[in-house]
Amino acid sequence: SKVPSLTLNNGVAMPQLGFGVWQVPDSEAADAVGTALEAGYRSIDTAAVYENERGTGQAVKASGLPREDLFVTTKLWNTEQGYDSTLRAFDASLERLGLDYVDLYLIHWPAPARDAYVDTYRAFEKILADGRARSIGVSNFLPEHLERLMDATSVVPAVNQIELHPQLPQAESRAFHERHGIATEAWSPLGQGRGLLEVPTVAAVARKHGRTPAQVVLRWHLQLGNVVIPKSVTPSRIRENIEVFDFELDGEDMAAFAALDERRRLGPDPAVFGG
Numbered sequence: 001s002k003v004p005s006l007t008l009n010n011g012v013a014m015p016q017l018g019f020g021v022w023q024v025p026d027s028e029a030a031d032a033v034g035t036a037l038e039a040g041y042r043s044i045d046t047a048a049v050y051e052n053e054r055g056t057g058q059a060v061k062a063s064g065l066p067r068e069d070l071f072v073t074t075k076l077w078n079t080e081q082g083y084d085s086t087l088r089a090f091d092a093s094l095e096r097l098g099l100d101y102v103d104l105y106l107i108h109w110p111a112p113a114r115d116a117y118v119d120t121y122r123a124f125e126k127i128l129a130d131g132r133a134r135s136i137g138v139s140n141f142l143p144e145h146l147e148r149l150m151d152a153t154s155v156v157p158a159v160n161q162i163e164l165h166p167q168l169p170q171a172e173s174r175a176f177h178e179r180h181g182i183a184t185e186a187w188s189p190l191g192q193g194r195g196l197l198e199v200p201t202v203a204a205v206a207r208k209h210g211r212t213p214a215q216v217v218l219r220w221h222l223q224l225g226n227v228v229i230p231k232s233v234t235p236s237r238i239r240e241n242i243e244v245f246d247f248e249l250d251g252e253d254m255a256a257f258a259a260l261d262e263r264r265r266l267g268p269d270p271a272v273f274g275g
Ligand code: NAD
Pocket: 019, 020, 021, 022, 023, 045, 046, 108, 139, 140, 161, 162, 186, 187, 188, 189, 190, 191, 192, 193, 194, 197, 212, 214, 215, 229, 230, 231, 232, 233, 237, 238, 240, 241, 267
């Protein structure tokens, strides 16, 4: 494959770039994921709450690719947190995907007011032990949530998937993850196409390398060591977003990107979201 892999803390290889399908309707997911698989993507990021696990699974089947060449991630929604409800929700996700295992299962949000992520994660440990997920992890966990989880359970999460882009580079979380052997996966890596790609610094770095703004932003992530999962339903952009392994940003470019930090969240605050 054209995408290099990172080795997670349990020895499982995860492609450093994958395809995200948030906000892709189920009826379009099979087409979009099919285009991505043809373009060379091998990792797909979905979630129960995206309501497109079926379309995603159909594309996986239709691709004819060997299952072991693919890396499929899905996530447990907040309302299903708790031990028994998690086991049921996982069965339902596998059923919709049409798979007998996933490569990565994530708790979508800590939802701290529910006070259920520790019990939820105990169910994840059972799913892992049963071989129905090759890796387990979390999403949108702050360091304080990870501390509590790691104190109470035995499997260190393989991944924390968090909002991360040049305007929210998440230095504290990345350093915390690195200390604990947790891979950092960046969601909304392109800032959702809401302005980041038009920032003059990004445009200037893109011009310098003869690349697009999206490509240099993805390159910035890869060079920080992040896993990225850009989303698009436009075939030309789907292909453009994976053509990022044949050039490099230099120190000057990386410093220019570092100046874009605004600590600006596009999504909800994990300290309070999720009921
Ligand atoms: P993104 O940062 O990937 O941006 C996607 C948008 O950027 C597209 O809709 C399009 O408008 C634009 N775009 C994409 N490629 C482009 C290109 N080459 N040129 C110009 N514009 C381009 O945003 P996202 O979808 O929010 O995040 C990616 C994935 O992260 C999601 O699909 C989902 O899988 C995951 N995610 C997870 C969470 C979570 O809570 N865990 C939250 C949000 C997203």
